[in-house]
Amino acid sequence: MSTESNNSAADRLPPRERREALAFLLPVALFLGGLVLVPVLGTLLDSLHRDVTFLPRSFIGLENYRALSADPAFWASVRFTLVFVLVSVPLQVVLGLLIALVLNEGFAGRALLRACVLIPWAVPAAVSGRVFELIYNYSYGAANWLIQLVHPGAGPVNWLGTELGALAAVVVADTYKTTPFAALLLLAGLSAIPEDLYGQARIDRATFLQRFFRITLPLLKPVLVVTLIFRTIDALRVFDVIFVLTGGGPGGATSALSIYGFRYYAAGDFGYASAVSVILFFISLTLVVGYASLGGFGREAR
Amino acid sequence: MHLTIHNCSKRFRTLRGTVEALREVSLEIGDGEFFVLLGPSGCGKSTLLNLVAGLERPSSGEIRFGETVVAAPARRIFVSPRQRNVAMVFQSYALYPHLDVFGNIAFPLKVAGEKEGAVRDAVAEAAGRLGLGDLLGRRPGELSGGQRQRVAIARALVRRPSVFLLDEPLSNLDAQLRAGTRTELKALQQELGITTLYVTHDQTEAMTLGHRIALLEEGEIVQVGAPQELYDAPATPFAATFIGSPPMNLLQGLIIEREVLLPGGFLVNVPVEKRDMEGLKGEVLVGIRPEHLVVVQEKEGAVPGTVRMVEPLGREFLLQIASGIGDLQALVEKNPPQRGENVNLYIDPRRVHFFFLQA
């Protein structure tokens, strides 16, 4: 409704003002075009070529994609990436929401705690990955020591050497690192909800759960969707944590799409690796468009 | 519902120290009464309202709704807002931005799990009473200030509360709308007969709306009484200057037997009914309302002064006068003197207020 009226308003602008409006939009258009559109199109184009370091580049149409779809390792990567996203993103967003809810309550020392919660996010992934590698070590890691402590009968778990153990290890390490980011975004959303609304809801005799589901959640929805978008895109292209912890193993069990593609880049097969990137790009795009329509962006008149 | 607030104090502990928002406040509010809490910003009005609502807990004291104790920290009693059946209109109106007008008014009924048909009827009735029938589909963001305020009131009234709390509900409206809404609020309260506690910093609002007013200053009650009582017999210099517009003139005086000596050597007789200050000595504040200063012809017994400014108020004129006893404000109805003119002011001793300064 509002978009329509905006469009007609733009159409009714005198030519001079329309030119000015376009001039104001130009820097953003150049920025987005130069830094986003050109690389995306370049990658797309490259994926249609045989582009290896030791041969001249030649156009081969969809040959890279055909080879991809015939590779079981590629499908295993797709499956692992989706499982990783489906497990880690909800976990991170729910945990982040819980942390944000606690940090949004008024108590002494809240500012200090807010700063502390951000620390894992500030630590480089390569560093926290190494630390987790030590934690998951079979013979002297903290994870197995804890299991022995809680459950003396149980034997040590081979975290990084089994398929399920490696998935759990990677999810936990990634969650540790990125939950603070989700919490921070959600906290910003929560603090934008006026305190009076909660007072009013208590006066209106809403229970704690009713206040959460009828006020907090609907008002947080736009921020929640943005958080989901950020986290999903990030999780789809997960690389550093896996690279440091498992290197894609054991036996390719944790080889996310980015790891799979990286192997071909590293080997000099740029055309094939570009095809992997293009597929990752379209998966992201589909999910973001889905989320955006879920969040109802652009429809609501504020 | 009869309300009792007994010796209530409220302290807020913050990182910067303790704020004493209320000190030993006691009030009795009658069933069906329109009771106004009046005071300047920061005096603790909202805090007191929140204590009654149950949004805050008193640090000490006791609050009773009828015979039921709803808050008594000494006995570890605290009844949550859910069980108090109060309704409240916040200064910000606190409308749920994601719900339309219908959803806002229906909210208290829906969370109580009432049936859809009953909700629709109750909302239609409340919306009709406040003239919101055509706006039920709108979001708060699409309403004017006056319409939002009506939605907040409709939501407050929809579930028949036993106590109705309003925190400066008119302060966000423009002057004209404020006067109209004031009248409507008063009529609505009279019709429904719900015990009402109304917070405002505007003495005109307090005077026109309240059956009784409690005047607060820095967390303490200065005076409680009917509007006319507060106007006619202010208990302290603060009450004298806070209530009434333009405010009362206050002058330093010295008690000398049965007269009070004003600056410049003028003497005012102490009227018979105030002779109980006999025997008192020392300094006193003398208050005269602007409308009780009379411009007279004869100089005998009058205070001379020069008119500094004449402000027409429509029905009357406000004079700023530099006089022998200090700067004064006076109200005259017709034939105002010119600026710069010399006038004689007669002070009627029966209309003078005396405030003793504690030794």
Ligand SMILES: Nc1ncnc2c1ncn2[C@@H]1O[C@H](COP(=O)(O)OP(=O)(O)O)[C@@H](O)[C@H]1O
């Ligand atoms: N939650 C709080 N924490 C700390 N101080 C508060 C809090 N609420 C109110 N106060 C303090 O209590 C005093 C009274 O506040 P309030 O009741 O809001 O005043 P009013 O409504 O009369 O303007 C003020 O000094 C205010 O700063």
Ligand SMILES: [Mg+2]
């Ligand atoms: Mg207030």
